[in-house]
Amino acid sequence: MKTNAEIAAALDELGDLYELDGAVSYRVIAYRTAAKAVRDSSVSIMGLTREGKVTSVPGIGKTLEEKLRALDETGDIPSAVKLRAKFPAGLVEMTKLPGFGAKRARQLHDALGVDTLEGLRALAEQGEVRKVKGFGPKGEENLLKALAAHEERGGEPEPRVVLSRALPIALEIAEALRAHPASDQVEVAGSARRWGDSVKDIDIIATASDAKALVDTLAGLEIVESVSQSGEAGARAVTHSGMKVDLKVVAPDQFGNVLQHFTGSKAHNVQLREAMVRRGLHISEYGVLDDETGETTRCATEEEVYERLGLPWIPPELREGRGELDAALKGELPQLITLDDMRGDLHCHTTLSDGRNTLEEMVAAAQARGYEYLAITDHSASHGFGNHVTPEQLEARIDEIAALNERLDGFRVLAGTESNILPDGTLDYPDELLERLDWVIGSIHTSFGMDESAMTERMLTAINHPWLDAIGHPTGRKIETRPPYSIDMARVIEAAAANGTMIEINSAPDRRDMNDVYARAAAAAGVTILIDSDAHGAETLANLRYGVATARRAWLTAAQVANTRPLDEFLQLRKRGRSSSATT
DNA sequence: GCCGTTTTCGGCCCGACTGTTTTCAGTCG
Incomplete structure (x- = not known):
């Protein structure tokens, strides 16, 4: 039986293929949403499919149920088989290059007949890519850069870093920025703030009386290797350990909006916005626009953002688009363990x-x-790693612990x-x-x-x-x-x-x-x-x-x-x- | 392709950036 991870990969692939085929974007998004729902499911999606209950999973409807049945019974999805014949694997790889998506991959394929990354690089080196409509010298140059980076990583996607490696860096930087007299508020945002398993980069949001001073402080830190795109609004830095760090310095009266926006997750923000559009509210990192009054409310704190939406503040760890909005609306958010x-x-x-x-x-x-x-x-x-404990040793340890417990007060060793x-x-x-x-x-x-x-x-x-x-x-x-x-x-x-x-x-x-x-x-x-x-x-x-x-x-x-x-x-x-x- | 305090059709989040375009499409977070 296919695992949820395998099913999610199959749905993602089908989304990629439909996108190459020029399907309306909402259809492609539907496949991606379904793939995420499958990946986040704690129960077997194939099990649910066999029981005829899979459409109870949000994001999976009648059509996808049929495709899951086919995947279960035949090991593949017919539409995927058909589309794979039309669009070779190299074309799907092209859509994964940074800066390139389905539209541009399709354009290159149609204009140049290219369907492998190697072939594409050869054509780019010969200056053929710049002649394609929509591309220019810059587009060709960026393509070659993306191909080189792709090759350097051995075809692997951009690496993510385990949280325990990123968090100390994030906290050290935040601490250093807080220590500067020009800084006011400094918070780590992004997946680090949500305590995800791993992170891609570190986002830090700040307010300051002197934004430039904060950017300079970041640039001057010992752990920082280089800083790019530095300006009044912030900077992007890279540490010696290769961590990317984004610092954004924002106006105090919209600190809450920006922090909420960059804390994510994307799924949480999308769900939040979709739900609020139905109430005539449009959320962005700059504020909350009310259709009725035409006014945009800016919020200094995150609590105010959620309050403006009629919601209690939602702990960042819950912001994964896994039902937290429903729970918040019903006043049923859990009192989380600390x-x-x-x-x-x-x-x-x-x-x-x-x-x-x-x-x-x-x-x-x-x-x-x-x-x-x-x-x-x-x-x-x-x-088996040379550190085993024999039964005799363990028996001696039991006695040792009993003796230790005799000496301890208000504490028990098991x-x-x-x-x-x-x-x-x-x-x-x-x-x-x-x-x-x-x-x-x-x-x-x-x-x-x-x-x-x-x-x-x-x-x-x-x-x-x-x-x-x-x-x-x-x-x-x-x-x-x-x-x-x-x-x-x-x-x-x-x-x-x-x-x-x-x-x-x-x-x-x-x-x-x-x-x-x-x-x-x-x-x-x-x-x-x-x-x-x-x-x-x-x-x-x-x-x-x-x-x-x-x-x-x-x-x-x-x-x-x-x-x-x-x-x-x-x-x-x-x-x-x-x-x-x-x-x- | 999914979904419903606008219910079975007609909608579907928001904005920045880039490079190419002469007014915008594609991509990204």
């Missing part, structure tokens, strides 16, 4: 396996963060493990040992290549293990570097909800696994969510903020997350805590 709600961390490592700090050091760091409890979950007997889920779904410690522990996380670290049904069965077997309390990083993805392994998360969620197994949001910034979409679905299905740092050192306990951010993007409240609870309540939420209320 980092301050967290009372413990249930997944970390010590020097016993591959951590950098000792048991005592990790506990001290957790206490310093104001936690009430910490579970020590070193890797298990078959970890003896745990991050046990490997073996390919057959079993854990790699004897049951008697797992039973003696306070806490067991099961994670998959090997055999990522299993097919979806085998991988799902493997996970379900683990979920049904009586001493497994929680599943760690359930999809195995690494943001921007490794896709998730094939697994039916809908079934995993259903099984976990059925027998009270918790599912983790792993906060390692390149994991954030499960992701926001699955976490929202899991919580809705009644799964108890856990947010863990997976710290391998005292300092990375602080990574929990990335997991909390994912939880916020999943619409979660504190009540839906196990480790916001006081120790006793948390212990009761464990499978073993429910089967016997006794605590060790």
Whole structure:
């Protein structure tokens, strides 16, 4: 069965092909919207298609339902097959070149008969492209530049950077700008403000008594390599690490409009504007135009922007076009979890396996963060990276932790493990040992290549293990570097909800696994969510903020997350805590 | 191609930039 990612790619491709074919733009947009809806869906779109329910997904109607049926039954969509014969793959690649879209690709194809990037470059070098109507010397030059850049990246799309690399840069720059006496307000906008998994660039919006002074400050920062397009309105900079930074200096009375606009997401803004056009309001980065009065309202704060639209302020993490407008209109926005709600961390490592700090050091760091409890979950007997913990070592660790707890006041260390889920779904410690522990996380670290049904069965077997309390990083993805392994998360969620197994949001910034979409679905299905740092050192306990951010993007409240609870309540939420209320 | 406090047709977000155009189309965020 096709995955949502594969279906989304198929719909995007069909949109590209229809665009090359000259379809009306709204039809093309419909395919792109549908592709996004499929990508954002936590349930299997093919499953819904087979059940005849797929048109309940916003953006998918009768026509697309038919195409999804064909895709399921024949493995392809007939119209895509037909259009691919008409427009070779090279032509679709052309539309992806920066500055080039379907119209210009089609023009070149029709005028020059070219349908590969190599052929196009040859013609551009011979000066043939400038003769095409609509192109000139500049167009040809830009095409050659785009082709060279494309080649340099090996045909890959523009890279995105994991948030944890971009955020410190963004905050450092914002801090430096705030420190300048000419600055007034300085805020990071864009996907960094929405705490997305990764970002393309950094947007900073500011107000200042002297815009030029702010631009100069940016240009003078040590981390900044170069600045271009600098002027009164702002500048674009590139850091030595290759991060693009856009600074916009705006008038104080429209700071709210600009911040709202550049925080996005695009989907959120489009939905917001479409909804407000029906009320005669036109939103732009400059203000809100009222058809009735013909007047444009400028807003100094973002709260005023939303208020002008009759809405409560919407937290940036929710602005992804995933139902937040409806919820805001109905006054049903969730009270999102915050980092301050967290009372413990249930997944970390010590020097016993591959951590950098000792048991005592990790506990001290957790206490310093104001936690009430910490579970020590070193890797298990078959970890396989030379850092495994034998059953004997783990038994000694249990005693060590018991002794440590004797000395601690108002803090509890839980003896745990991050046990490997073996390919057959079993854990790699004897049951008697797992039973003696306070806490067991099961994670998959090997055999990522299993097919979806085998991988799902493997996970379900683990979920049904009586001493497994929680599943760690359930999809195995690494943001921007490794896709998730094939697994039916809908079934995993259903099984976990059925027998009270918790599912983790792993906060390692390149994991954030499960992701926001699955976490929202899991919580809705009644799964108890856990947010863990997976710290391998005292300092990375602080990574929990990335997991909390994912939880916020999943619409979660504190009540839906196990480790916001006081120790006793948390212990009761464990499978073993429910089967016997006794605590060790 | 989707969708509905303008419901089954006729709409569908907003503005900047670029390069080419003699009034604007294409692309981007």
